[in-house]
Every structure is written in structure tokens, then in C-alpha cells.
Amino acid sequence: MSEPEQGNGTPRSGVDDGAHRRLAPRPLNRPAVDPGQQAVFGRPRGVAGAFSADRPGLNGHSSVQLAPPPPEALSTAFGRPRGDDDTLLQRPPVDLNGEPEVEPVFWEGKPAGDAWRDPGASAVIGPPAVTEQPDTGPEPEPRPGPQLSVPELLFGRRVKPMGLVLLMVAALVVGAGGGLVGWLMGRVGNPLTDGGVTLAEVKPGKERPVGSVADIAQRVTPSVVSIEFKGASVAGVGSGVVIDGEGYVLTNDHVVAPAVQDTSAKLTVVFTDGKRAVAQVVGRDSKTDLAVIKVEVDNPTVLQFGDSDELAVGDTVLAIGSPLSLSNTVTEGIVSALHRPVTAAGENGGPQVTYDAIQTDAAINPGNSGGALVDSSGALVGINSSIRTETGGSVGLGFAISGNYARKVSQALIRDGEVKHADMNINVRSASAETAEGAQVQNVPDGGAADAAGIEEGDVITRVGDRMVRNAAELTVAVRDHEIGETVPVVLARQGRELTVQVTLRSD
Template identity: 65%
Template sequence: MDRPAVDPAAAAAFGRPAGVSGAFSPHAPAAPALGSLPAAPPTPESLASAFGRTPADSGVRLQRPPAAGHGGAEDPEHVWGEDEDPWRDPSAGAVIGPPAVPKDPDAPDGAAGPGGVGTQLSLPEVLFGRRVKPLALVLLGVIALVVGAAGGLVGWAVARGGDALTSDVTLAQVEESVERAPGSVADIAQRVRPAVVSIEVRVDQGGGFGSGVMIDGSGYIVTNWHVVTLEGRADGSAKITALFTDGTRAEARVVGTDPKTDLAVIKVNVTNPTVLQFGDSDRLQVGDSVIAIGSPLGLADTVTQGIVSALHRPLTAGGENGEAPITYDAIQTDASVNQGNSGGPLVDSTGALIGINSAIRSSEGNTGSVGLGFAIPGNDAKRIAETIIRDGAVKHADLGANAKSVSAETAEGAQVVNVTDGGAAAAAGIAEGDVIRKVGDRQVRNAAELTVAVRQHQPGDTVPVVLARQGRELTVQVTLRSD
């Protein structure tokens, strides 16, 4: 046989020891002598008497076979045999014995015993059988009440927080307060209303009411002439009171009036008033949104909304009892305006003052609003109010001629009825019978529009006047004078 060489290192690790030729060592080590083994020290006498075996002649054994029955006497002749514990070590000091109290085979399954389950108590036995301590019953009742109250509170909270009709839907989130966008009617009214006042006028024969608007921090209020004078019936003894939206009442005095444009300025002594700013009424267009605020029929702090129905609507009113008629270039609006709104503000969509409500037009037999309200333009009201505050009175440009409205195929305008001697018309060569059709840049279609066109200028201004005379149209230069 061909045997490969053995590696010396492997032979040294796994080879037979020197002098051994077979698989096993021929020389087994000899067992040591009993006397040469180390022995444990002797057991102390106290431990030996307590835990050692009982001598056979004492008649007492620590480990005894089970008795015939529970609590029976021990059979002294009975010894351990293979039937009791076939695996018992006879030399052991103790063995595992049976239970100390064996189960009674005749007892029912529910009877109490070692490892058994006791009989369950019924409700009458618990409450009236005195099987449970009264304190335990009281504690159990208190716990039940607490649990019931907690459940009731949770149910009440759930019922209050939800709606039976919407319990199966997802509700959109809603803010706690209503959102009012800037520029809305509510927003404008909230900012403007504190500057609006109700005006009460009392005289010996009665009184009247109207509205006004605060235009200056010094206490100046602009209103209508017919409000503070009761259409000319009240004299200087009239008592005027301004009532603000916060309930403040203040006595007012008349600063000045302008009967020809139905404007007046009164003054009150108040601290930190809310002032309304003037807007540019010349920039209004038909259809613009407007808001009227005042005291219609005595109902203070009333807000109505509408639009601009027309612009440059010449309006003439009054003129009874020998007084000069009221004439102004009105803003027509369909915002509801009634008696008592007079003198109150007409504001635009920014809350700026663009008119002073002054008049309404109703059908025959109807004194209420039918959607035809008229306001003095804000630019005219601002100019006249500033003049009244500064000078106490207002002077208007005057043509020096009376006219009536005419309309024909060849001429439409204001026909001159008479010319005042030494007036502006006479000086310019305007004669009776001439039909004035244009003053400056303003077209004239009736007598009221002639008055409005002239008052747009200042006394001393020279303006071109276009007129029709005997079928011919000619232009004359007129230097206006003061009324």
C-alpha cells in the first residue's frame, strides 16, 4: 500500500503518545485508597439531631406513609412499599408525600376545598344574606353612582355638541363672527354713522326734525336751510338740538344759511367728534352705488342703499311767500329718502361725502319715497359751507335777468322775460325775448338749468353766453355780478 508521508506537526498533535502502540492505554490509573480521599468534617450534633434520621428503635419517623384517611391515626405497622412510591429512595431523609387534606370524593364540584371553586352567591344572598359586609355594599353603590354620573355627563356633552339632523355629515367650519368685507355696506355704515346727527328744532308753535353731518372737528355740522328754519317759519328764537348715534345730545347754534341752495351750517360743542370727509362729486357716474343715512320720519340712524340715477338734474323748489326759489344742480338717487332724511349725507362706495340729501319727488297724494331722491352735490356743499364758516354768508354769481323755460323746433332753453337795469345781462346786450342756450360749457335747456349754469361761476367772472335771437344764434361775453 502506498501511504503518504505524515506531517510532523499533525503527528505531534494527533499521534499516539510515546510508548503506546494500540488504541487504548495498556495501563489504567489505579483507584486511590479510601483513606487518601479528603473527608468532610463531622456533622454538628445539633444539626444531626434536628435534621438527621430518627433512630430505628425510637418508634418515631419523620417521613411516614399516608394514613388511611384525612385526620386518621397512623398505622405503626405500615411501612413504605413499592405501591406507595416505587421511586422512593430508602436512604433519603424525606420524600414527596400526598396532599395534607385530600379531596372528598363525595363532595359536589362547587364545594369549597383545596384548589376548588366556592359556591357563587345570588343577589338576595348578597343584599340580605349578610354574606357581604355593609361597607363593601355602600362602596359598590358609590362607585356605581360615580360611573353613571360620568356617563351621563359625557352623553350630555355629546348631545349638546352635535345635531341629530347632521350627525352623519361633515359640517363646514364657521367663524365665530360674521365676516364683513371692507367696502361692504355694513363696513361703510359702521364708519359713517357716528358722524351723522339727528337735528331737532323747537319753536313756540311746534317744531320739526331732520338730519346733519359733522364736517369739521371744531363742531361744524352741515344740513339743510329748510331743516333749521322750518322752511323759513322759525326765527332766531328756535331751539336746535343735535343728537348723536351714541346718545349724546348737544345744543346747536346757527352759523349761517344759504336759502338759494338750501344749505345751512350749525355748530355744537363736543369733544373728539367723528368727521366725515368730502369726496369728489364731479367724478360720479350714473349707476354708482350710494348710501343715504339720516332720520326719516324721526327714525334716527337709518341706512338705505341705492345708485346714482341721474346727474346734473336741475331742481327748483320753494319760492313761496316772496322768497327766492331754491335751485341747485342735484344728484338723483333711488336710495330710499323720506321726510327727515333732509340734511343727511349721501356717501359713495368709499364712505366719502358726495351729497347732502335735500328733497324727494312723489306722486300726487303720496308724500313717501317713490325712488326719486335728490341731493346737493358734495363739491357745491363743501364750497358753500366753507364760505359760510369763513364769512357767515354766501354770494352767488348773478346774470341780472329773469327767464322761463321754452321748447320749440328752432330754439330750446331759457327765454329772457325781463332784464334788470344795470345788471350783467343788460351790460352785455342781452334783450327781452332772447333764448339763452349755453352758459360757458354748460348746456341750458330750461330756466332752472340757466340758474345752475350761472352759479357754477364766481361773481366777476366773464363767461360766453350763447343765445338765439330772431332765428339767429350769437355769442355774447357776460361779466357776472353778485346777487
């Protein structure tokens, strides 16, 4: 039988009887060797092996050093069976009779000369396996798909409404049960708590005896007001006391002075119940830092004057006002000192302020000015005016204008709009020496009360009437304690001698 020819025209050995048996291996094709290349790359003449006979072997030996034989265990496990001299690693399968077993080829059922089974056939790249689609016109625009409902969004598919309701009911039941269990465990876990406790309450109100601080504050605070002034360049808050049912309010002159000097400023009185009323200035006394304003208000609460001369050091007093813009503030203290002369600079270059003060340790702060100082009966015994401090805050040294003197000045301002003070018409300074301590006369104007009484320059005044004089400020308040035209004895020291002269006081 003739052998089939391959695609390259080279005959292949083997048998093809139409049973599609496996082809025999292709015969080796040894091309002729070029003599020039053989001379360059071939073995030297006389050398039959891989190395020259005179070339040193591996590891310095004359022959090639081979690897040591494998262990007997490996040879037994992976070596050829004993007695098998076949040198081929791959042996064809045989059947039970020892005959070679021929497996069917993978192209069974196809012609023997099919190019796909010919290893020597050339490779051809064919067209892509995608077929052309018929032209159906322009593609339609994509439309939005149907929106998901809440069940589809939560569960990924449609559910029955009844199933959703049952699921919600089950969730509520589980949550309520868990809350109840947690509440019970919390009660069991903390034996110190009791959710059903009800604390006892005292039904009757707190007893406030007559004359207590709470009782006095409740009665007095409605008559103490806040005074606000606001203008183009000034603004502030002070305090005042309603002293008459017609709406007259007594306060400090330095509280209303900024509003008087700024024509655009407006004075407003604020009562404890929140009512507000515009105020007008009735009169001012810059020398004693007192002023009276008036508001149109119906039936105000009036604070009555007490007798400040009856006060004693240690008596309880209350200071009421609007410190630091905090209205209706009540502080408690005692009378620290009486007849304490206080001087201060006048407003915007005005005359020096001098008054007879009640010293108290009740807390007085900026904004308390013009407020009330009341005694343990709730009577007005002073008008809070100033503090002495090095820090700017209250340190327990507050001063109030004597209530008796404030009553006299306020009456004069309401009647006449101005007030006149008794004066000796002399200039003095404070003096302290071994022989005398008091007010030393610096100048005696002609025609004045002191000149008519025979007081000379250099005299040291130590007493006016019944009041001792220790400095210049005390002389001023001692003289103003008397009436204009009144004749008072004045004790003075002159050249080491003590003299008493009678001085008829005149107006300032």
C-alpha cells in the same frame, strides 16, 4: 149582666165580663120620616124597586141591562169558594175548633170605661205639650266659636303633624312620578325631537371686506347726526353731517328755518352714541337750501368731502340720516342721474330754491333732509334734500345737493356767515320751440351783467360756458357754477340766428 151605658146615655149591646172583649156594633137608629118629605122624595105609590115598571130600561130595553158575567178564570181566582153562601165580605177569625177567635183590644190594661176607647166620646183640645221653662235671666251674647286650623279645614278633623307631612311627601312623590312618566312618554311618542341636541356655531365673525356696505356704514354713521327742533308752535326732526372738528354741522336750510323763525325753539344735535348738544345757527343760504350750525363737542367724527364731479350714472351710493325720526338709517341705491336742476318754493315766501342735484333711487324720506349721500369709498358726495312723489313716500326719486357745490357754500358760511352767488341779472322763463330750447329772456334790468353784454329781451339762452341750458332752472345752476366777476361765453338764439356773447358775471 147589665149593659154599660155610653157617654151619650144610649145603652150598647154586648158582653163586658171584665176581659176587655171587643164591643158589639152600635144598633141602628132610624129616626121617624116626615110625611111631607116622604111625599116629595119617596117612591111613587105602587113602586117597590128603584125604577118604575113602565120606565124603559137601560140601552132601550124594558129591563135593566146588567153587566156581563166575569170570565171563569177571574171568578175562579177572585170569587167565593164554591158552596160558600155567606154574603159578608169580612168574616171573623175562628180557631182550630171552629170557634170565633177574639183578639185582645188595643186598650188592654186600661179600664173598660176609658173615654179614649169610647168612639162616642167628645174630642177635647188640651194644652200644648211644652212645659214652661224657669226664668234664668237675660240670655248671654253668643261668642265666636274656635277657629279651624288648616288640617281641620282640609280634613274635617285634627290630624297629627307627622301625618300631614307624610301626606305632603306622598303627594310630591306621586306628582314627580307622574311628571317623569309624562316626560318619558313624550320622548317616546315623538321620535323627531331630541332634547340633547347642540347646534354647531361658527366662531369667526362674518367677513366684511373693505368697501362693503356694512364697512361704509360703520365708518360713516358716527358723523351723521339727528337735528331736533322744538318750540312753542314748531317741532320736527332732520339730519346733518359733521364736516369739521370744531363742531360745524352741514344741513338743509329748511331743517333749521322753523327754529330760526320761532324764537322759542331750540336746536338740539343728537349723536349716534346718544350724546346731545345745543346748536347755534352759523349761517343760512335759502337760495340753495343749505345751512351750517355749530355745537360744542369734543373730538367729533368728521365726514370728508369727495369729488361729486367724478360720479357716473350707475355708481353705488348710500343715503344716511333719520327718516321718519328713525336715526342711523342706511339705505343703498345708485346714481340715477347727474346735474338734475331742482326748484322748490322758498320758506315762508322766501326766494325760490334752485340747486344742481344728484338724482338717486336710494330710499329718501322726510327726515333724511340734511343727511349724507356717500359713495362707495365712504366720502361725502351730496346732501340729501328732497324727493319727488305723488304719494308722500319714497318712490325712488330722491335728490341730493351736489357735494362740490355744498362744500363751496359751507366754506363761505363758516367764514362770513353768508354767501353770494354769481348772477346775470335777468329774468327768464323756460322755452321750447322748433328753433331753440332753453331759457327765454323776459326782462333785462339796466346796468346789469346781461345788459352790459348786449343780451336783449326775447333772446333764448341755450348754453352757458360748457353746460347746456334747457330751462330756466338749468340757467340758474349753470351761472352759479361760476365765480363772481368771471367772464363766460353765453350762446343764445335771436330771430332764428345763434349768437355768442361774453358775459361778466356779477353778484346776486
